[in-house]
Amino acid sequence: MTALAGRDRTGEGQVVDLALIEPILTALGPQPTWYDQLGHVQPRTGNRSQNNAPRGTYLTADGTWVAVSTSAQSIAERVMVLVGRPDLIDAPWFATGEDRARHADVLDEAVGGWIARHTRADVLAAFEKAEAAVAPIQDVRDVMTDPQYQALNTITTVDDPELGPLRMQNVLFRLSGTPGAIRWAGRPHGADTEEVLTELGLTPADLAGLRAEGAL
Structure with missing residues (x-):
């Protein structure tokens, strides 16, 4: 769209070159900047985040998976109440997303354990009622x-x-x-063979001969 707008202004077109790997790179978020400024290389975390928790994928009682993300302190607190672990809210490390991420094992055990005891439909309904982000995988x-x-x-x-x-x-x-x-x-296999070979100069006799030889 930008190139077309530029063409309308200047009368000149331009090549739009976009590799599939480039939009995927944006999924890394601030990692290039972290590395440039701090030399920090994020280790592999699976479905976890280094910036917040609980956040990940969890298996339900009926063998399906859901994705959960607590993007704010208030949401994380509501999720803890939902899964029956309101006591974790008072832990000193629960106050920030980064500190919660350092205790992801504890939070995953609480959230994952609760989800594992409920069907996907019940999990989705409960999280929606609690106004917490969840989605079926x-x-x-x-x-x-x-x-x-x-x-x-x-x-x-x-x-x-x-x-x-x-x-x-x-x-x-x-x-x-x-x-x-x-x-x-998609066209059936060989549907346009005769037309293509005719354009290349082969005659009906040539085509008949190739068919007789099993080449077509």
């Missing part, structure tokens, strides 16, 4: 039935001559004027 089965994905038509159905109705990811963005759609899942 979806596998592809969940994606295919998720009401939000269904409302967005993120997974669409395409008719395929060989496989019949075929569900796949839809166009990744929606435009009001030119919404776009997937017309086919």
Whole structure:
């Protein structure tokens, strides 16, 4: 969009070069700055954060996973009340996210233990009632039935001559004027061979000969 706006002003286009690795790098947050200014290299923490706790992924009683993040002191306190460990709130290290992160084992045991005794539906309902951030970790089965994905038509159905109705990811963005759609899942193997070889100068006799030899 920026390049197009610039073209409108200057009349000149430009190449937009974006590697997939670059937006992924932003997931590291301030780590490049930490290293530049402090020489700090963050060790591997799995699903944990060095800045806050409790925060991670937890297994529910019905064998599914949820992600929990306590982004503020008040939320962390509500979660401790929810999981039956209000006593931890009075611990001197509970006062800041960084200090809580240093005691993640204790907090994970409390939160993870409570979640392990409840189904995902009950966990989501309880955390929502407590106004604490939680989300189900979806596998592809969940994606295919998720009401939000269904409302967005993120997974669409395409008719395929060989496989019949075929569900796949839809166009990744929606435009009001030119919404776009997937017309086919892919041409059958060899569907355009004759046309391509004819454009290259092969005659019907040449093609017949190649077929007889098993080359086509």
